[in-house]
Amino acid sequence: MSDAASLKRKAAEAAAAELTDGMNIGIGTGSTAEEFVRVLAGKVKDGFTMMGVATSERTEKLCRELGVPLKTLDELPILDVTVDGADELDGDLRLVKGGGGALLREKIVAFASTRMIVIADRSKKVETLGAFPLPIEVNGFGLTSTFMAIRRAGEKLGLEGEIVLRKSGDDPYITDSGHLILDASFGRIPDPEALDAALKAIPGIVEHGLFIKLADLAILAGEDGIETIEA
Ligand SMILES: O=C(CO)[C@H](O)[C@H](O)COP(=O)(O)O
Numbered sequence: 001m002s003d004a005a006s007l008k009r010k011a012a013e014a015a016a017a018e019l020t021d022g023m024n025i026g027i028g029t030g031s032t033a034e035e036f037v038r039v040l041a042g043k044v045k046d047g048f049t050m051m052g053v054a055t056s057e058r059t060e061k062l063c064r065e066l067g068v069p070l071k072t073l074d075e076l077p078i079l080d081v082t083v084d085g086a087d088e089l090d091g092d093l094r095l096v097k098g099g100g101g102a103l104l105r106e107k108i109v110a111f112a113s114t115r116m117i118v119i120a121d122r123s124k125k126v127e128t129l130g131a132f133p134l135p136i137e138v139n140g141f142g143l144t145s146t147f148m149a150i151r152r153a154g155e156k157l158g159l160e161g162e163i164v165l166r167k168s169g170d171d172p173y174i175t176d177s178g179h180l181i182l183d184a185s186f187g188r189i190p191d192p193e194a195l196d197a198a199l200k201a202i203p204g205i206v207e208h209g210l211f212i213k214l215a216d217l218a219i220l221a222g223e224d225g226i227e228t229i230e231a
Contacts, residue, residue: 003223004121005031005035007121007122007221007222007223008031008032008035008085008119008120008121008221009035009038009039010221010226011032011035011119011120011121011219011220011221011226012032012035012036012038012039012083012119013039014119014219014221014226015036015039015083015117015119015219016036016039016040016043018081018117018217019040019043019048019050019081021048021049021050022049022050023050023051023080023081024050024051024052024053024076024078024079024080025040025050025051025052025053025079025080025081025082025083026052026053026055026079026081026082026083026084026109026110026112026113026116027040027052027053027054027055027059027063027068027082027083027084028055028059028082028083028084028085028102028106028109029054029055029056029058029059029084029085029100029101029102029105029106030084030085030099030100030102031085032085032119032120032121033055033059033083033084033085033119034059034062035119036083036119037059037062037063037066037068038066040052040068041063041066041067041068044067044068044069045067050068050069051069051070051071051076052068052069052070052071053070053071053072053073053076053079053109054070055082055084055102055105055106055109056100056101056102056105056106056176057176058100058102059102073108073109073112077112078112078113078114079109079112079113079114080113080114080115081113081114081115081116081117082109082110082112082113082115082116082117083116083117083119084097084106084109084110084116084117084118084119085097085100085118085119085120085124086118086120086124086211086215086218087099087124087132087209088124088125088126088129088130088131088132089118089120089124089125089126089129089215089218089229090125090126090127090128090129091125091127091229093118093215093216093218093229093230093231094129094192094210094211094212095118095129095209095210095211095212095214095215096129096130096132096134096135096209096210096211097135097209097211098134098135098136098137098181098208098209099132099135099209101135101166101173101175101176101181102175102176103135103137103207103208103209104137104175104176104177104179104206104207105176105177106211107207107211107214110211110214110215111214115216115217116214116215116216116217117215117216117217117218117219118215118217118218118219119218119219119221120218120219120220120221121220121221121222122220122221122222122227124220125218125220125227125229128188128189128190129188129189129192129210130186130187130188130189131187131188133164133183133184133185133186134183134184134185134186134189134195134208134209134210135166135181135182135183135208135209136150136181136182136183136184136199136205136207136208136209137175137177137179137180137181137205137206137207137208138179138180138181138182138204138205138206139179139180139204139206140179140180141204142204143165143180143204145204146182146202146203146204146205147163147182149202149204150163150182150184150199150202150205151163153195153198153199153201153202154184154186154195154198156198157191157194157195157198159186159187159189159195160186160187161184161185161186161187162184162185163182163183163184163185164182164183164185165180165181165182166180166181166182166183177206179206189210192210192212193212195210196208196210196212213231215231216230216231217229217230217231
């Protein structure tokens with residue numbers, strides 16, 4: 001296992017230690033969340049009882065392959081905990097998510113959970129969010145208008161930078177819910193709450209990748225051990 005993968009595994013194992021028998025668990029998306037699925041599958045094989053809700057088709061497929069039992073969010077509308085990765089997080093547990101394109105379902109599942117645990121290697125922790133381009137899930141209708149509205153909203157907050165349509169090969173990337181993603185390289189985001197509010201006011205935006213007041217605990221694995229941040 002590479003160093004990066006082993007840090008992800010350590011964070012996943014520490015998150016698994018927070019779980020208790022019988023829990024309903026939201027399961028995130030991305031390479032770190034996949035380590036969590038592997039750890040969870042091992043626990044299930046050893047007799048741990050749980051039911052999961054996957055945040056993406058990719059996670060659902062892996063869970064099914066490894067024998068992690070799943071239901072839909074409509075079958076389990078309130079979850080005990082969600083464990084998910086992040087592209088960036090700051091010391092106030094504000095996150096940027098959506099690098100893996102699953103931000104809408106991830107946010108719906110996190111919001112439906114009593115507790116959200118973020119797992120990552122320590123390189124994901126930043127002083128100020130924004131080094132990672134902010135993923136914004138948009139409706140295909142009126143894409144240019146929405147694009148321009150996002151640019152104006154950013155400019156009003158002093159945020160400028162390239163906004164690009166995410167691609168999959170030569171084609172636009174399509175999310176599990178059939179939307180498009182714009183990746184906004186705003187640079188440093190000194191006031192994530194203000195950007196959150198400004199983006200929420202744009203009708204063509206389905207959801208954006210700023211997760212504010214959703215995470216309760218971050219488990220960050222580094223070479224010298226685990227660091228935690230609690231809300
Ligand atoms: O938000 C996400 C997917 O939409 C992921 O959690 C995020 O991209 C981190 O992924 P990884 O663990 O592979 O670095």
